[in-house]
Amino acid sequence: MMYLEYQLVRSNRRKTVALQVKNAQVIVRAPDYVDVEYIDNLIRLKSAWLTKKLSQQQSSSNVPPQCLNNNFSCDKPLYIDGVAHNVVVCFGRQSVIHDKKEKLLRIFIALKYRQYETNSAIINEKVKSAIEQWFKVSMYDYLSHRIPMLSETTLLHAKSFKVRKYKARWGSCNNRGELSFNCLLKMLPLWVVDYVIVHELCHLKHMNHSTKFWQLVEQYNPQFKLAKAWLKQNQASLSWH
Numbered sequence: 382m383m384y385l386e387y388q389l390v391r392s393n394r395r396k397t398v399a400l401q402v403k404n405a406q407v408i409v410r411a412p413d414y415v416d417v418e419y420i421d422n423l424i425r426l427k428s429a430w431l432t433k434k435l436s437q438q439q440s441s442s443n444v445p446p447q448c449l450n451n452n453f454s455c456d457k458p459l460y461i462d463g464v465a466h467n468v469v470v471c472f473g474r475q476s477v478i479h480d481k482k483e484k485l486l487r488i489f490i491a492l493k494y495r496q497y498e499t500n501s502a503i504i505n506e507k508v509k510s511a512i513e514q515w516f517k518v519s520m521y522d523y524l525s526h527r528i529p530m531l532s533e534t535t536l537l538h539a540k541s542f543k544v545r546k547y548k549a550r551w552g553s554c555n556n557r558g559e560l561s562f563n564c565l566l567k568m569l570p571l572w573v574v575d576y577v578i579v580h581e582l583c584h585l586k587h588m589n590h591s592t593k594f595w596q597l598v599e600q601y602n603p604q605f606k607l608a609k610a611w612l613k614q615n616q617a618s619l620s621w622h
């Protein structure tokens with residue numbers, strides 16, 4: 382499934398496909414004959430690099446987008462790092478700003494959507510995808526420094542990791558040593574995220590849920606039972622739209 386939005390620029394003169402991240406936006410330049418499926422696939426393959434670039438540019442852009450009018454708040458709180466946040470939607474240059482202190486997630490959606498009702502399906506869809514994209518970028522950012530830290534303690538090193546949206550799992554590990562994490566982990570308290578990371582790292586040694594596996598998890602995450610219980614208790618309420 383595709384998740385990174387991109388702008389496609391076609392050109393007759395091009396012979397190759399080029400990916401670029403500019404102004405926190407993915408731009409694909411491609412010859413006319415290259416089909417969209419090929420491009421989607423390329424985006425998928427390069428998603429780790431692209432999300433990293435996007436996140437760098439989003440955090441380094443120091444010009445705050447202008448909040449024009451039609452501000453509105455979503456009625457349901459959104460959990461970020463285990464803390465309930467309010468979501469405020471504005472129209473302006475597309476971006477997402479996290480105000481930790483105010484417990485606020487400010488979502489800017491493109492001006493052209495200002496014509497729609499704030500509770501219309503199209504606006505809801507835009508807000509939903511902006512949150513999802515932000516979850517992916519910030520989770521990727523967090524994991525790219527947290528996994529190496531936990532690998533150092535556990536001496537378990539994954540070959541790579543990726544962040545996706547999954548419906549029914551928090552993480553996974555395949556037999557090539559590649560880890561996957563659910564972007565919805567962004568909603569969980571960090572101590573629970575740590576458990577999920579350690580759990581997947583331990584699968585690099587034991588590809589099962591044997592006693593030995595759980596002993597290894599406990600060794601590096603002594604409170605794993607609390608985290609498991611937390612997940613069991615909260616899983617159902619962790620929806621955000």
Ligand SMILES: [Zn+2]
Pocket residue numbers: 580584589590
């Ligand atoms: Zn497992």
